[in-house]
Amino acid sequence: MADDTMRAFVLKRVGEVGVVEKPIPEPGPNDAVVRTTAAMVCTTDVHTMKGVISVAPGVTLGHEAVGVVHAMGSAVEGLSDGERVAVAGVTPCFQCENCQRGYTSQCSGRMMGGAVFTNQADGNMAEYFLVRNARANLAPISETLSDHQALYATDMLSTGFLAAEHAELELGDTVAIFAQGAVGLSATIGCRLRGAGLIIAVESIPWRQELARRFGADVIVDHTHDDPVRRILELTDGQGVDAAIEALGTPGTWEATFRVTKPGGRISNVGYHGDVNEPLKIPLEPFGYGMSDKQVYGGLNRGGRERLRRILRLMEHGNVDPTPMTTHEFGFDEIERAFRMMETKEDGIIKPLIRFE
Numbered sequence: 001m002a003d004d005t006m007r008a009f010v011l012k013r014v015g016e017v018g019v020v021e022k023p024i025p026e027p028g029p030n031d032a033v034v035r036t037t038a039a040m041v042c043t044t045d046v047h048t049m050k051g052v053i054s055v056a057p058g059v060t061l062g063h064e065a066v067g068v069v070h071a072m073g074s075a076v077e078g079l080s081d082g083e084r085v086a087v088a089g090v091t092p093c094f095q096c097e098n099c100q101r102g103y104t105s106q107c108s109g110r111m112m113g114g115a116v117f118t119n120q121a122d123g124n125m126a127e128y129f130l131v132r133n134a135r136a137n138l139a140p141i142s143e144t145l146s147d148h149q150a151l152y153a154t155d156m157l158s159t160g161f162l163a164a165e166h167a168e169l170e171l172g173d174t175v176a177i178f179a180q181g182a183v184g185l186s187a188t189i190g191c192r193l194r195g196a197g198l199i200i201a202v203e204s205i206p207w208r209q210e211l212a213r214r215f216g217a218d219v220i221v222d223h224t225h226d227d228p229v230r231r232i233l234e235l236t237d238g239q240g241v242d243a244a245i246e247a248l249g250t251p252g253t254w255e256a257t258f259r260v261t262k263p264g265g266r267i268s269n270v271g272y273h274g275d276v277n278e279p280l281k282i283p284l285e286p287f288g289y290g291m292s293d294k295q296v297y298g299g300l301n302r303g304g305r306e307r308l309r310r311i312l313r314l315m316e317h318g319n320v321d322p323t324p325m326t327t328h329e330f331g332f333d334e335i336e337r338a339f340r341m342m343e344t345k346e347d348g349i350i351k352p353l354i355r356f357e
């Protein structure tokens with residue numbers, strides 16, 4: 001391999017992924033190039049592989065990576081060569097109208113426009129990757145944190161915490177979280193940090209249930225044994241919860257969030273519904289025929305240095321350790337296997353760690 005090329009894990013065509021050689025990217029004035037040290041595969045990558053999210057063939061996959069600064073553009077300040085950095089899965093410009101309004105995930109006036117990696121440019125499942133607007137999007141990783149920990153700040157915790165933030169929990173509030181995959185588990189961590197008084201986690205897989213308990217769920221509802229709506233209403237004296245979080249992306253769980261939320265409650269969606277790709281229905285009676293004062297939020301990872309720093313800080317001081325979510329570890333040469341396992345969810349996989357060195 002020539003000195004100026006690298007290995008990148010790409011979408012060859014829908015359903016086919018693999019490693020190709022690409023030139024190492026060169027930074028523009030505001031960009032940085034990061035040498036990847038570790039990455040994680042996300043369910044979103046699997047959606048892309050399956051063609052549910054459509055992208056250009058040949059594009060590098062991945063949006064959850066950490067590494068060291070390899071090269072910087074002439075206008076980049078506040079970073080140094082060789083510094084360990086985390087980059088969020090969403091890398092907004094922080095300059096456009098939507099970013100200025102605070103909706104950085106909807107950057108460039110486009111829905112989910114902040115999702116640059118893979119969707120608009122090469123992702124970061126490669127030995128090197130380019131980050132635009134580096135100053136705004138790279139956060140230094142303290143030496144007390146491992147790459148493994150820092151990776152969780154790039155997407156899972158940021159998205160899960162957003163779910164808890166959109167749930168607008170007050171101290172002692174009740175919350176139900178549908179599904180305890182990596183985002184649902186991160187939402188559980190977020191709800192615990194936000195001071196929920198009762199966290200009900202809906203999940204059937206034993207290891208995920210165990211993690212949910214460890215991360216702060218008070219009650220686990222197994223939807224294969226119990227009707228979650230009935231059980232959640234029972235647990236809240238028929239009142240329903242103050243907030244419900246949808247972290248799966250299915251019509252059934254979506255509708256359930258309306259059924260378990262009390263009037264004036266919040267419904268916080270972080271599940272991706274493109275997999276089913278049908279209009280979502282809102283059940284009329286639980287929505288008060290449109291007059292229930294229930295609020296619905298839907299969002300994704302907001303990205304940005306400051307948000308990364310906040311999440312990293314929580315881990316630095318021992319408030320959060322999400323690493324038990326990592327069920328498998330692979331080398332760069334095994335990424336395809338990690339993708340296939342994430343697709344089939346075999347062997348209880350939740351989050352696979354990819355080590356580059």
Ligand SMILES: [Zn+2]
Nearest residue numbers: 042044089155
């Ligand atoms: Zn992700």
Ligand SMILES: [Zn+2]
Nearest residue numbers: 093096099107
């Ligand atoms: Zn923007």
